[in-house]
Amino acid sequence: MLAVVRIILLGCFVVICGVLGLLTCLIRPFHPNNTPYFAHWYGRMHKILGVKLDIRVPEGLYEGAPYVYIANHQNTYDIFTLSRAMPPRTVSIGKKSLKWIPFFGQLYWLAGNILIDRNNIGRARGTIEQAAEAIKERKISVLLFPEGTRSYGRGLLPFKTGAFRTALQANVDIVPICVSNLHGRIKLNRWNNGTVIVEMLKPVKINDYSAESVRALSAHCHQLMQTKISDLDHELAEGKALDDK
Template sequence: MLKIFRIIVITLCCILICTLGTIYSLINLKNPNNVAIVARWFGRLYPLFGLKVEHRFLETLDTSKPYIYIANHQNNYDMVTISYMVRPRTVSVGKKNLLWIPFFGILYWASGNILLDRDNRSKAHSTMKQLSERINKDEISVWMFPEGTRSRGRGLLPFKTGAFHAAIEAGISIVPVVCSTTHNQVNLNRKNNGKVICEILPPIDIQGYTKENVRDLAEHCRNIMQQHIAKLDAEIAQEKLE
């Protein structure tokens, strides 16, 4: 019964956010602050899933500068956990077929996100170049999931290099954003589904990296994120014991 109630309330809330977010974004069409505003609306829904989410922001991060934010992509619950971490003047890069998702698709476009045709590799490479040019021209940051797909309990998947090519091309630092493991954590019939920690890590300088060794940069970032996710998981496990 609790699960049915939650599904109804969550669905209504998501439709409401998508509707209001679309109206707001159409009024402020493609404004780079739209994404962070709407992402935070979704990020406020976590109590409906029986979750307690702790958001750890990096106070020393200069958000007036553009960055490439890279985050781990676990499952659909990312919408109410790590989405809250999106900073102002940050847009995301997503698959072109997101446009066809009812309610969400038009919101994703209107809020100023970038749609990428991942089935066309040559076009995707061109998009990364255009992306770096837009970063410097409009002084925006970009949020990307370098795994390219949801991990669904398989751990941190190998990283694709698009985000790192864009960072090198634009000459900007990479900021990792991590979320503790949520695989199999949420049971909508259970009142309390535990704690999740989301954290922004210090920027990673891309100096010394070029397109020739971009995979080394990707692996370096992945190792940092993997180690910190394990640290967050251990912290949550220890809290449960206490």
């Protein structure tokens, strides 16, 4: 019964957020804070799921933006956890064809997210160039998932290099965002689904890296995130995480 109630509430919340989001986008289209604003709305649904969030951000982090943010991508519940920590002036990247999906596509486009045209240029190179150009021209940050897919309990998967090439080309530092394990942690029929920690690390400086050493940069960030995620899971196992504020 609890699961049914939650599904109904989530569905209603998504529809309401979508309508309000579209109205907001029509009033201030392409505003750099549209996406974080909507993400925080969706992130509030963690309470419906019985999840407490502990979001940790280094002091003064946003003052050094723009960045390329990278996060571990676990499952669909990322929408209700990671989105609550979406940094200001940050957007995501999607295919240009998304713009033509009824309702969602228009909302995604008007929110100011980067739409990549992959038909006229090489896929990987074109994505990097267009994202880097948007970062420099619009003074925005981007959030990317370097694993390239959801992990579904397989741990932190190997990274692709696109996010790191984007940071190098845009000449911005990288901020890892680490989310504690979600796999098997959220059950719709369980009232209390515990705490999820979302922690941003200090920026990884790109000064010592180049296009030739991009894999070393990727490996360094992977190690940082793997270690931190393990620490967060251990902290939760010991019951030390803070309650949602």
